[in-house]
Amino acid sequence: MAQAGKGKLNYRCPSCFMRDLDIDMFYDKDKKEYYCIRCQYTGSEEDVLKKNEMARFRYRAMSKRITNFD
Amino acid sequence: MDKFVVNIIHRPEMVPEYAEKVTGHGKEEDIGRKALLTESLDIFKTQQAIAHKNGLRTTIQMTYASLFNEEAIALAKEDHEKYGDEIALSLLGLPCKEFREKYKTKDFCIWMFSMEDKKSIVNDVFEKFHDAFGFYPESTGSYYMDAELVNYIKETYPTVKCAVATCWEEGPKAYHTCNNSWYTFMDGGPWAPWIPSKQNVHAPAADESEDSGIVAIPHLSRDLLACYDGNGSNFGTHPQNVLRGMIYDTETWEFPYLYNLIDQYRSLEKYNNGYAYNMVFVGPGWMNKMGRWEAPYELLLKSYEDGMAYYGQLKKEGKLDDMTMAEFADYYREKKTYTEPECALWKDILYGSDKQLFWFCDPFMRVCVNMDQGGAIVDLRPYAAKLNWPVGIGTKHVTDASYPFLIQEKYRAGYFTHYAGEGTVRSAKLTYKGEEVDLCLCRTKAKFVQEGNVRSLVLDPVEIEFEDLTLKLQTVISFEEGSSDIKIERKIQEMSDPNAEVEINEYMVACYGTTEYAEDMTNVKLHITNGSEERNIDYAYKCREEALKGAKSVSAVIPEIETKVSLCAQKEDAAGYMKEGYAFSPMFTLGYTTKLKDKEAFATWLKLEKAN
Numbered sequence: 164m165a166q167a168g169k170g171k172l173n174y175r176c177p178s179c180f181m182r183d184l185d186i187d188m189f190y191d192k193d194k195k196e197y198y199c200i201r202c203q204y205t206g207s208e209e210d211v212l213k214k215n216e217m218a219r220f221r222y223r224a225m226s227k228r229i230t231n232f233d
Numbered sequence: 234m235d236k237f238v239v240n241i242i243h244r245p246e247m248v249p250e251y252a253e254k255v256t257g258h259g260k261e262e263d264i265g266r267k268a269l270l271t272e273s274l275d276i277f278k279t280q281q282a283i284a285h286k287n288g289l290r291t292t293i294q295m296t297y298a299s300l301f302n303e304e305a306i307a308l309a310k311e312d313h314e315k316y317g318d319e320i321a322l323s324l325l326g327l328p329c330k331e332f333r334e335k336y337k338t339k340d341f342c343i344w345m346f347s348m349e350d351k352k353s354i355v356n357d358v359f360e361k362f363h364d365a366f367g368f369y370p371e372s373t374g375s376y377y378m379d380a381e382l383v384n385y386i387k388e389t390y391p392t393v394k395c396a397v398a399t400c401w402e403e404g405p406k407a408y409h410t411c412n413n414s415w416y417t418f419m420d421g422g423p424w425a426p427w428i429p430s431k432q433n434v435h436a437p438a439a440d441e442s443e444d445s446g447i448v449a450i451p452h453l454s455r456d457l458l459a460c461y462d463g464n465g466s467n468f469g470t471h472p473q474n475v476l477r478g479m480i481y482d483t484e485t486w487e488f489p490y491l492y493n494l495i496d497q498y499r500s501l502e503k504y505n506n507g508y509a510y511n512m513v514f515v516g517p518g519w520m521n522k523m524g525r526w527e528a529p530y531e532l533l534l535k536s537y538e539d540g541m542a543y544y545g546q547l548k549k550e551g552k553l554d555d556m557t558m559a560e561f562a563d564y565y566r567e568k569k570t571y572t573e574p575e576c577a578l579w580k581d582i583l584y585g586s587d588k589q590l591f592w593f594c595d596p597f598m599r600v601c602v603n604m605d606q607g608g609a610i611v612d613l614r615p616y617a618a619k620l621n622w623p624v625g626i627g628t629k630h631v632t633d634a635s636y637p638f639l640i641q642e643k644y645r646a647g648y649f650t651h652y653a654g655e656g657t658v659r660s661a662k663l664t665y666k667g668e669e670v671d672l673c674l675c676r677t678k679a680k681f682v683q684e685g686n687v688r689s690l691v692l693d694p695v696e697i698e699f700e701d702l703t704l705k706l707q708t709v710i711s712f713e714e715g716s717s718d719i720k721i722e723r724k725i726q727e728m729s730d731p732n733a734e735v736e737i738n739e740y741m742v743a744c745y746g747t748t749e750y751a752e753d754m755t756n757v758k759l760h761i762t763n764g765s766e767e768r769n770i771d772y773a774y775k776c777r778e779e780a781l782k783g784a785k786s787v788s789a790v791i792p793e794i795e796t797k798v799s800l801c802a803q804k805e806d807a808a809g810y811m812k813e814g815y816a817f818s819p820m821f822t823l824g825y826t827t828k829l830k831d832k833e834a835f836a837t838w839l840k841l842e843k844a845n
Contacts, residue, residue, distance in 0.1 A: 172526065174527055215527060225489075227493075
């Protein structure tokens with residue numbers, strides 16, 4: 164098995180992102196999966212994108228345009 | 234007249250932070266790669282073009298590396314002539330072949346070099362700048378500028394009047410976010426421009442004798458709620474911060490949060506005599522053609538274009554003044570006095586929680602009041618001490634530039650602790666017939682009121698329910714300009730039983746430090762006096778307590794941060810007390826207790842002083 168590298172984008176680990184940790188994942192081309200070198204997350208690109216959407220759960224006002232700050 | 238000022242800063246960084254690490258993955262390190270240099274300059278050109286397209290002027294901060302590049306120098310001169318951009322000098326972007334060969338190090342943060350190297354680098358960079366442009370710059374900056382560095386620059390190059398001097402709350406949180414690889418800490422500073430003191434850059438000057446001679450601006454304007462709790466690099470007026478935080482719609486690539494953030498900053502003019510400020514400073518590494526993390530280049534570009542378009546639109550509507558850094562320094566000097574505080578009543582614009590914080594910063598303190606915890610003080614930095622805290626190689630603080638706290642609810646708990654012990658917070662408890670309620674559990678909101686030189690935070694009254702008594706209590710927190718005191722007054726507005734009497738315990742749990750980990754408390758000295766009697770506790774982790782009726786003050790002296798903090802009370806029959814902590818809970822507590830009836834009020838003052 165050859166060494167891992169970067170994927171087409173530098174996806175961060177969604178599991179670590181949710182604990183405020185930015186860590187690039189590496190890509191295992193044999194298994195066609197991204198994996199985190201720090202925690203136990205592994206997943207396809209599709210799964211990473213899905214989990215990134217999940218990470219946005221805390222931004223309840225993310226899509227809201229706010230104009231009143233009183 | 235209301236004024237919202239923006240400083241837009243670009244730097245031609247020939248070896249952008251991140252770019253070599255990211256685009257160069259799998260290659261041997263080569264910071265002189267031609268492709269890297271060409272791309273860096275292209276990004277700088279793109280950023281400049283976007284700002285100009287939107288009618289905005291910029292401050293071009295030349296980097297050391299760019300001073301070796303004829304094209305970068307020519308571009309700066311051209312944009313200065315054509316658009317009125319300021320040509321300034323950054324102390325970021327030091328890494329390049331020439332720097333590495335000369336200084337034989339991979340260090341790149343100016344504040345972390347030895348003082349000898351700082352001087353040598355400053356001389357080198359400023360003289361190189363002079364060779365290229367024929368004058369010395371008026372503005373400079375880095376992510377942090379320590380007082381010794383600023384003093385040296387001002388003494389040697391007096392033309393300098395403005396500098397980017399800190400990244401707000403980039404301390405342990407930034408370190409953790411970067412997988413414990415970002416060895417530089419700078420919590421505890423102002424979030425908006427200030428005049429730094431000669432003794433400590435984070436602490437504003439109280440008068441001319443303390444004035445370092447420059448106006449400092451923060452690196453970016455950050456969300457005062459989100460950055461306090463989370464990653465400082467996700468929630469700022471760096472359009473790509475918002476992408477880093479994933480605060481955008483992946484389908485539409487829209488990010489209203491950025492505009493909400495800019496607009497909330499605009500709204501702060503209400504608390505600052507009609508003035509508000511924004512800073513944008515995006516290094517070229519963040520507009521890398523390879524994309525950055527999940528964001529492809531097209532999204533990075535769009536975020537910058539959209540962000541600049543919004544500032545441009547505000548300018549066209551007459552709601553924004555784009556200034557260069559040097560222009561801003563002149564404006565700020567004219568507008569602000571030394572003792573005028575910076576205030577921000579800030580609300581959550583991202584999480585939908587409706588939480589509200591109040592930030593206050595002046596030459597004597599930086600304070601955060603949390604309305605979601607009944608107006609508790611959850612962060613307190615004693616600037617009154619003007620702590621001299623040299624940083625860099627050869628000092629006691631090689632990497633830690635943070636101004637120490639007395640209270641920090643995230644690093645030393647706040648109201649809530651696990652199992653045992655107490656967290657740092659300044660709050661009050663009410664007791665009645667064996668029941669106790671802490672105001673930290675009374676969620677409320679506040680209004681800002683300014684009367685003469687007193688700025689007050691008037692909290693909406695909260696209701697407190699005991700088993701057979703309910704009462705309504707209001708808190709007012711006042712800051713008198715030029716004073717190092719915080720007055721906190723609680724008034725009982727209503728009681729279900731008008732004859733009842735409740736006990737109020739005004740308390741402050743504190744310690745000192747800059748990180749999450751406990752410091753040695755052995756030198757802390759607690760003191761209480763009522764004029765005729767006094768008690769002392771020399772901290773030894775023995776969990777001792779002392780109290781005196783009619784106490785004039787209760788205080789703690791913390792030699793390590795040259796700070797004395799004390800409480801005093803308005804009522805003469807109030808009892809002052811102090812508590813030593815213990816090994817599992819290395820804190821100290823200062824407080825006052827008294828009885829209150831319906832319509833009665835109780836005021837206490839928290840005072841900060843320098844302790845030599």
